[in-house]
Amino acid sequence: xxxxxxxxxxxxxxxxxxxxxxxxxxxxxxxxxxxxxxxxxxxxxxxxxxxxxxxxxxxxxxxxxxxxxxxxxxxxxxxxxxxxxxxxxxxxxxxxxxxxxxxxxxxxxxxxxxxxxxxxxxxxxxxxxxxxxxxxxxxxxxxxxxxxxxxxxxxxxxxxxxxxxxxxxxxxxxxxxxxxxxxxxxxxxxxxxxxxxxxxxxxxxxxx
Numbered sequence: 001x002x003x004x005x006x007x008x009x010x011x012x013x014x015x016x017x018x019x020x021x022x023x024x025x026x027x028x029x030x031x032x033x034x035x036x037x038x039x040x041x042x043x044x045x046x047x048x049x050x051x052x053x054x055x056x057x058x059x060x061x062x063x064x065x066x067x068x069x070x071x072x073x074x075x076x077x078x079x080x081x082x083x084x085x086x087x088x089x090x091x092x093x094x095x096x097x098x099x100x101x102x103x104x105x106x107x108x109x110x111x112x113x114x115x116x117x118x119x120x121x122x123x124x125x126x127x128x129x130x131x132x133x134x135x136x137x138x139x140x141x142x143x144x145x146x147x148x149x150x151x152x153x154x155x156x157x158x159x160x161x162x163x164x165x166x167x168x169x170x171x172x173x174x175x176x177x178x179x180x181x182x183x184x185x186x187x188x189x190x191x192x193x194x195x196x197x198x199x200x201x202x203x204x205x206x207x208x
Contacts, residue, residue: 001024001026001123001205002121002123003124004110004119004122004180005128006126006177007110007126007127008159008174009159009162010136010139010159011185012188012190014032015190015193015194016110016194018108020108020198021108023198026105026108027103027108028107029108029109029110030110030111032110036077037065038059038089039058039078039080039083040070040071042058042079045058049083052086052088055082055088056086056088056092058083059092074139078158084112084169085169085171090117090172094118097109097114101119101122113174115176115179115180116172123208124200124204124205125177125179125180126180128183129176129183129185130184132160133156134187135159136159140152143155
């Protein structure tokens with residue numbers, strides 16, 4: 001079974017995807033980390049994330065970079081959104097994601113184009129969303145707990161910019177697949193959001 005979990009930054013899709021992987025005994029891939037690693041590598045190379053050639057070169061990042069704590073920062077998230085606009089970058093990372101999705105037994109992948117591009121044949125497609133205010137508050141608390149000082153207003157503005165880039169890019173824009181089940185987590189706590197996702201997956205499984 002392939003489970004595709006899409007949605008904007010800080011919507012809770014990563015938490016939900018990991019919980020689904022644990023619940024159904026499936027491997028999990030946070031595809032956003034691949035783009036964050038590419039963005040981080042551009043920075044380390046002294047390149048320009050808006051330049052397709054620099055961004056493409058950065059897709060050859062070492063595997064060890066996926067464990068770099070800098071990948072979780074707002075700065076790297078912004079770089080990831082900028083490099084993901086380039087079709088050459090998306091193509092370079094496509095095969096890696098597709099191979100993970102189609103491995104024997106299935107998998108859970110979360111990102112922005114899993115149900116529309118990477119695994120349009122997924123048996124279950126979820127689109128996890130939330131208001132900008134709710135997402136900004138979550139990200140601010142996460143940053144605060146990690147000792148990173150950033151204002152709530154700055155985070156909200158950054159989320160709006162990233163949403164606009166992700167939704168308006170020509171290739172693989174952020175959007176819900178026509179057959180995706182939408183889960184709005186704006187007013188849901190962690191456990192309630194996970195429970196809603198599990199029920200959604202089980203309801204699809206029952207119907208098949």
